[in-house]
Amino acid sequence: MEKISLMQTKAGQYVKIVQIGMLDMRRRFLEMGFVVGTNLTIIKLTKHSALVKRANTIFALDAYSASQIFVEINL
Amino acid sequence: MRTIVFVGNPNTGKTTLFNTLTKSSEHASNWHGVTVSEKNKEININGQSVCAVDLPGLNSLCAISPEEKISVDAIKNYAYKNDTIFALVCDAGNLNKNLFLAFEFKEVGLPFFIILNMANEIKGDKETLVKTLEKEFLTKCFLVDGRKRKQVKALACEICKISKDVSFDKKSFNFNSNFNFEKMAENRFKNVEKLLENTHIYVPKTEKLNKLLFNPYISIPLFLTIFLGIFWIVFGPAGSFLSGLLEKYLVGGLLESIVAKGYATKPLLGAFLEAVLITGVGSVICFLPQIILLFMLLSLLEDIGLLARFAYTLDAPFRRVGLSGRSVFSILSGFGCTTSSVLITRNLENNRLRVRTALSLPFFGCSAKVPVLLVVASLFFKKYKFLCVFGVYIFSILLCFFILFLTTLGERKHRQPFLMEMPRLRLPSLKKIAIDTKANFFSFFSRTLGTVLLLCVVMFFMQSFDFTFKLVETSGKKSMLETLANFLAPIFSPLGFGFYGVVVALLFGLVAKEMLVSSLALINGVALSGLAASLVSSSSPIFFTAASSLSFLVFCMLFTPCIPSLNMIKAELGRKYAVFCAFFQFFLAYLCSFFTYQLAKGNMIALWILVALLVAIFIYIMLKWRSKRGEHRCYGCTNKFGTCGRKN
Numbered sequence: 001m002e003k004i005s006l007m008q009t010k011a012g013q014y015v016k017i018v019q020i021g022m023l024d025m026r027r028r029f030l031e032m033g034f035v036v037g038t039n040l041t042i043i044k045l046t047k048h049s050a051l052v053k054r055a056n057t058i059f060a061l062d063a064y065s066a067s068q069i070f071v072e073i074n075l
Numbered sequence: 076m077r078t079i080v081f082v083g084n085p086n087t088g089k090t091t092l093f094n095t096l097t098k099s100s101e102h103a104s105n106w107h108g109v110t111v112s113e114k115n116k117e118i119n120i121n122g123q124s125v126c127a128v129d130l131p132g133l134n135s136l137c138a139i140s141p142e143e144k145i146s147v148d149a150i151k152n153y154a155y156k157n158d159t160i161f162a163l164v165c166d167a168g169n170l171n172k173n174l175f176l177a178f179e180f181k182e183v184g185l186p187f188f189i190i191l192n193m194a195n196e197i198k199g200d201k202e203t204l205v206k207t208l209e210k211e212f213l214t215k216c217f218l219v220d221g222r223k224r225k226q227v228k229a230l231a232c233e234i235c236k237i238s239k240d241v242s243f244d245k246k247s248f249n250f251n252s253n254f255n256f257e258k259m260a261e262n263r264f265k266n267v268e269k270l271l272e273n274t275h276i277y278v279p280k281t282e283k284l285n286k287l288l289f290n291p292y293i294s295i296p297l298f299l300t301i302f303l304g305i306f307w308i309v310f311g312p313a314g315s316f317l318s319g320l321l322e323k324y325l326v327g328g329l330l331e332s333i334v335a336k337g338y339a340t341k342p343l344l345g346a347f348l349e350a351v352l353i354t355g356v357g358s359v360i361c362f363l364p365q366i367i368l369l370f371m372l373l374s375l376l377e378d379i380g381l382l383a384r385f386a387y388t389l390d391a392p393f394r395r396v397g398l399s400g401r402s403v404f405s406i407l408s409g410f411g412c413t414t415s416s417v418l419i420t421r422n423l424e425n426n427r428l429r430v431r432t433a434l435s436l437p438f439f440g441c442s443a444k445v446p447v448l449l450v451v452a453s454l455f456f457k458k459y460k461f462l463c464v465f466g467v468y469i470f471s472i473l474l475c476f477f478i479l480f481l482t483t484l485g486e487r488k489h490r491q492p493f494l495m496e497m498p499r500l501r502l503p504s505l506k507k508i509a510i511d512t513k514a515n516f517f518s519f520f521s522r523t524l525g526t527v528l529l530l531c532v533v534m535f536f537m538q539s540f541d542f543t544f545k546l547v548e549t550s551g552k553k554s555m556l557e558t559l560a561n562f563l564a565p566i567f568s569p570l571g572f573g574f575y576g577v578v579v580a581l582l583f584g585l586v587a588k589e590m591l592v593s594s595l596a597l598i599n600g601v602a603l604s605g606l607a608a609s610l611v612s613s614s615s616p617i618f619f620t621a622a623s624s625l626s627f628l629v630f631c632m633l634f635t636p637c638i639p640s641l642n643m644i645k646a647e648l649g650r651k652y653a654v655f656c657a658f659f660q661f662f663l664a665y666l667c668s669f670f671t672y673q674l675a676k677g678n679m680i681a682l683w684i685l686v687a688l689l690v691a692i693f694i695y696i697m698l699k700w701r702s703k704r705g706e707h708r709c710y711g712c713t714n715k716f717g718t719c720g721r722k723n
Contacts (some may be wrong), residue, residue, distance in 0.1 A: 020257075025424065025492045030260040031134040032494060033172050037261065044289055048391035049493070051289060055171035056278050058285065060387040060400070062493035 001072040006042075006050055007063060013042045014074045021068035032059065034069060076117075078126045079234060080153050082146065083164035084173045085132025086498050088192040090114075091221040091507075092164060093129035096231055100514030102415075103507075104377040105498045106386075106404060107132065108422030111142040113149050120231050127231075128153070131421075136179050136250065140424045154185055154248055160238040161187035167197045167204075167218065168278040168499065171267055174208075178263045181212055184248050188234055194218040196499070199276040211270055222504060281500045288384040288500075298385050303465070305372045309365050310449060310461040317364030322604060326357040347535055354596040355531030358603045359523055359589045362446040363516070369442050370515040371508060373411055378503040382407060383495065390493055396479035399423065399491045402432040409439035411515070413640040417647055428491060430648055431479065437636040437660050438475035440468055442519070443588035444631060450592050450603075451628050454611055455621040463628070471632045474667070481692070484699040526587040534583065534597055570630060570665070571623030571672040576616045581634065588637050622675035626668045633664035 003018055017038045020029065033054055043051040043058065050066035052059050061069075081089040090103035090110050097116040102109055114129040130149050131142040138144040153159045163180060165173035170191075180187050189208055194201065201218055208216040215237055219226050288294050308314065330352045338345030376382060382404060390400025401423055408416035413436050420429045440448070448464050456463040534556065541552040553561075560575035560582075567573045576598035583590040596602065598616050599609040609615045610624075619627060635641075635657045645653035673681030 025139065025494065027137060027256055028134070028139055028424070028492070028494060030257055031137075031175060032496065033175070033264055035257070035261045035264050038264065043286075046291075046391075048394070049387065051387070057169050057172055058497040060390070060493065060495045060497060062390065062394075062491070065492050065494060 003070050003072060006040075006052070006061075006066040006069040006071055007045065009042050009045070009071065009073065011042050011044050015040050015042065015071035016074050017069060018072050019070040021070060025065075029065070029069075034059075039074065040071070076124050076126055076158065077235060077238065078128060078153060078156065078159045079231065080128040080130060080150070080159060080161050081164055082130050082150060082161050082176075082187075083132060084134060084166070084169075084176060086496070087132065087164045087166040087169075087173060088221040089132065089164045090129055092162075092190070092192060092219075092227055093127055094510070095221055095224050095227040097127050100510055101129065102511070102514070104374075104382075105380040105501060106377065106383050107496060107498070108140075108142060108401075108404065108419070111145070111418055111421040113145060118231075120228070120235055123235055125231070125235060133176070135176060136183065137256065140422060142421045150185070151250060158238075159186075160234060161185055162190050162234065163187045164190045164192050167191040167194045167201075167276070170204075170271060170276070171264075172496070174267045174270065175260075175263050177208075177212055178266060183250055186238075187212075188214055188237070189216040190230065191216065191218045192221045195220045196501075197276050197278055200274065201276070204271075204274040204276055207270060207274055222507065278499065284500060285384075285497075288381070289387065291388050294384060294388040298388070301376065301381075305369070305376075306465045306468070307461060308372065309369045309445070310464050314365035314368055317368070318361050321364060322357075322361045326353060326361060326602065327604075330357055346539075349602075350535045350538075350597055350600075351528065351531045353602045354600070355534075355593045356524065356527055358593045358596045358606070359446060359527050361603050362449065362592075363520070365445055365449070366442045366519060367512060367516050369445070370411060370519075371512045373407065374508045374511040374515075375503050376407075378501065378507060380498040380500045383497050386495065387497070394491065395483070396476050397428075397431050397483040398435070398479065399425075399428055399493055401493070401495060402428065402435075405432050405436065406439055409436040409441065411442055412519075413437060413439075413441045413636050414643045417640060417643040420647065425491060430652060431482075433644055433648055434652065434656055434659075435475050435479060437640070437656065438471045438633070440471060440632050441588065441636075443523075443637070444591075446589065447584075447591040447595070447631050448628060450595070450606060450610070451619065451624050451631070453607055454619055454624050467628050467632050470629070474633070474663075478663075481696070484696060523587065523589045527589055527593055530583050530586060530590050531593060531597065534579070534594065538597065569672070570668045571626045571676075572617070572619065572630075574617045577627070580617075584631075584637070585635060586638055591631060622672050625675055626672035629671045630664045630668035633660060633667055635660040635664070 006015070009015055017034060017036055017040065019036065020026065020034065038054060041053040043053055045051075048063050050061045050063065052061065081093055083089050085107035086105065088103075090101050093099060093114065093116075094101055094103060097118050099114070099116055101114050108131070110129060110131045112131065115126055117124060117126050119125070128149070130146040133143045133146040136147055136150070138147040150161070153161075161180065163177055165177070177187075177189060189212060191205070205216045205218060215233070217230050217233065219230050221227060288297075334345060334349045334353055337348035386400040386403040388400075389403055393400055393402060404422065405416045405419045408419050416436050417433050420433045423429045423432060448467065449460065452460045452463040452467075537556040538554050539547060540555060541547055541550050542555055542558065543550065543552070545552075547554045556579055557575050560578040563578045564573050564575045567577060576595065579598060580591050580594035583594045592603075592606075595610065595617055596606050599606065601609045610617060610619050612618055641653045641657055644656055670681060670685050674685070
């Protein structure tokens, strides 16, 4: 399975986090549940932001943070 | 005395539980980071005295933002006190995230119970869920709807009963177990997933509505329409009608009868009562319906969960001016009260962002400015009063963004990480809105009434007596107020309102903005009903022309925030920012007011100065942009989003 950045995915895809890159608030992301192995559903991607759903909860991320989260697409 | 400490993730309903249990009216809302300081209240449960404590939300025991630090410090403090029990509040519909903290509490060894709040919003096998959690955490777990007093009181009784058996082993707390946070976070979330695998709980979906609200082409016009609607209700016919009723029956009826009795006893007493009660306090009371409407509509907007959606949509444009989508929460509170909105900036993690957000708050006119804006706008723009006030608000907001944009040009690009959890969309609870509005009303009324009453007495005294403490009418000399204010009055002549009375109103307005309209009425010696007529008559001590009224509107909107707000800025950001804010707002208000008045009068020199100023700003922007184009991207940033702004 190919490892890509969250910003390279498409809306509606179901992905699994495989790596968290260098983030300014890495700890904040971890405690919000963005850890390796977490499944996410991509809701919406724009130039500036990403909207993802993790177990009933929707999270909004900025583009840079989203580009530092690497995922695999679950088919 | 037993202490129950409500802790948990942000937006899990801790403050709602606290309010329901203690009959308090602390601000609770449907977005993250509403509570930013510790609140406690003593209550009586079945004859037993209990102290309930509400802490700001936290995601883990390793604090990042200032309000989380307050929470963690308080938890560490309470943990070593006897008879303290932690009530870990979780949102029953968001357990995948909320139970992370429960595992942390278990690992640290803190005595706690789990409260599954908003249980009415989830569907499925709730009993299995409770049993699973009780088995895992070896503690009691309660399902509750935080808005129902009966349920919350029964819960508190149960907690008090059971907590007697809890042993307090002080040495067992292990707060420093976060050496490998990443590994631990992974393990905890795996545990949570395993735990919830067999519990069939689900939340009714609102995906279609969410999709609409996340679309910027729908959400931004919706946001603007909602705000235009709020302004129309508050400043338009509904607000005016309610205000008129209050003026007719309270000021015209009750207060005037008190003043008549005063005149019958002694003329000076009558004049004093008239000045203080009708002119001073009455002028503020008449605007209470409009202010209550504003509070009510803002509360409604918060309760639905729309604010977080707007914050997401506005994040991109806000980033261009150095703010973040999360600044929206402080900014919207700024329409209510600047002082409390400065406090809300605590939920921003980054200090630079906090400073920028806090310093931009005075541009978003607070509710205390509503009376003076309405009175002055109605002088010459009676039919378009609402549009005039709305225009002044929009001008102030645009000016704020323009200044923020200019300040970002000279700076290195700062990357602000943005991660926000979206609260669930909910139908607004009328009961909660009523409680919130009542609390806001009493807080506004008590704060305003005391200050306005005191200032009116001081003003009446200074206006009636000269420096030899003789009545102005008998001595024929100038009053203390007039003598003092006459020194400063010429400063305001280029703005079209160089009267001593305006200086007095602005000085008293510094203490409380509500005093602006009362001061105008006191100086002109009329009640609110006659204020508009006196402000356009050239025989009054203060009078406006169309140009000067517009200039005064702009000045009032941008003028230095009140002293409590400056104090709050000093406490939160430091003295230098408070001093900067005071002087910057004054000079900006002066400059904008000057150009408004001179241009409205048709002064061509002012027009050319303004054009030159705008050209200079344009050249500055172009120069900054040009120098920015020469910057190279950092070699370390390999992806297209990784512009760290570092020069090679």
